[in-house]
């Protein structure tokens with residue numbers, strides 16, 4: 001695969017996308033938060049109102065198609081956003097409609113309680129794509145199978161994947177239009193920003209709006225009594241991590257990394273960020289640590305060997321597990337049936353991880 005295009009090359013492509021009323025996406029200064037990571041491109045088209053945002057949908061689609069056609073681009077996610085709060089759900093949206101989270105609201109000051117929730121466990125990573133969502137989903141399911149009452153929040157607001165991984169297609173119910181009743185999958189109460197929006201509408205908010213949305217997800221959901229609320233964080237060490245750790249009593253964080261040097265480097269940054277925020281780190285998880293050929297049984301350490309364990313030792317942190325690269329894990333994640341929900345050997349590392357976490361936390 002060719003190298004990822006540069007930001008400048010992407011901006012040059014976007015400068016060819018005309019905008020109604022004159023000019024193009026770049027000359028009208030509508031592009032925000034452009035990020036390129038290993039062939040994956042994300043950015044926001046920010047407009048002044050929800051109506052303008054809706055009118056620019058064809059422009060968004062054209063921008064997405066133009067960037068997707070660039071050499072070295074494997075994935076594109078373009079969101080339309082408005083400065084102001086999103087429009088309210090139409091009157092009479094009624095039963096089955098997405099609860100009207102007043103998304104876009106700025107976060108409230110001060111710490112938040114999440115009533116009935118005994119522990120908040122944040123699952124983070126430095127780098128994207130290392131398997132953080134896979135680990136969060138399987139860990140939540142494995143904890144539930146050990147008898148814990150578990151909730152799962154998909155806080156990866158830029159790329160929500162829990163609805164797909166947990167196989168949840170139903171919108172959450174909201175009898176009073178305010179409290180959100182989370183759907184339950186494999187014994188886990190799951191909520192994701194992805195459930196509040198049509199799947200194709202990957203909305204992205206500016207920092208404060210994003211934090212407001214996370215705060216609402218945490219506090220408006222009727223969790224009931226939970227032994228643990230697992231949070232699937234966005235990758236990196238940005239605003240969401242800060243908000244979560246500053247505004248909620250996070251019991252501890254788990255950091256997922258592959259053994260690859262570049263992932264480890266980012267994992268170290270995530271570790272430092274949690275330490276700075278005074279959030280205890282419960283341990284490290286190495287994902288994609290090894291690959292065993294199903295045909296000949298040969299074992300290959302594709303992304304390196306033992307790097308995460310060495311990092312854990314260096315920081316005096318528990319190593320919570322090493323997870324192999326398995327086709328079954330990928331297929332089950334895509335199919336909405338986490339491996340930890342079944343009885344195949346692929347689920348065993350997650351069961352062990354859940355047991356050791358329970359022993360550490362109780």
Ligand SMILES: Nc1ncnc2c1ncn2[C@@H]1O[C@H](COP(=O)(O)OP(=O)(O)OP(=O)(O)O)[C@@H](O)[C@H]1O
Nearest residue numbers: 128129130131132133134235324325326329330333
């Ligand atoms: N151990 C594994 N074996 C095989 N496939 C895996 C494994 N872990 C993760 N994957 C696959 O890799 C892809 C990325 O995983 P996942 O979405 O969990 O990563 P992430 O760190 O949450 O990514 P993002 O930063 O984009 O949210 C998914 O298709 C997932 O099924």
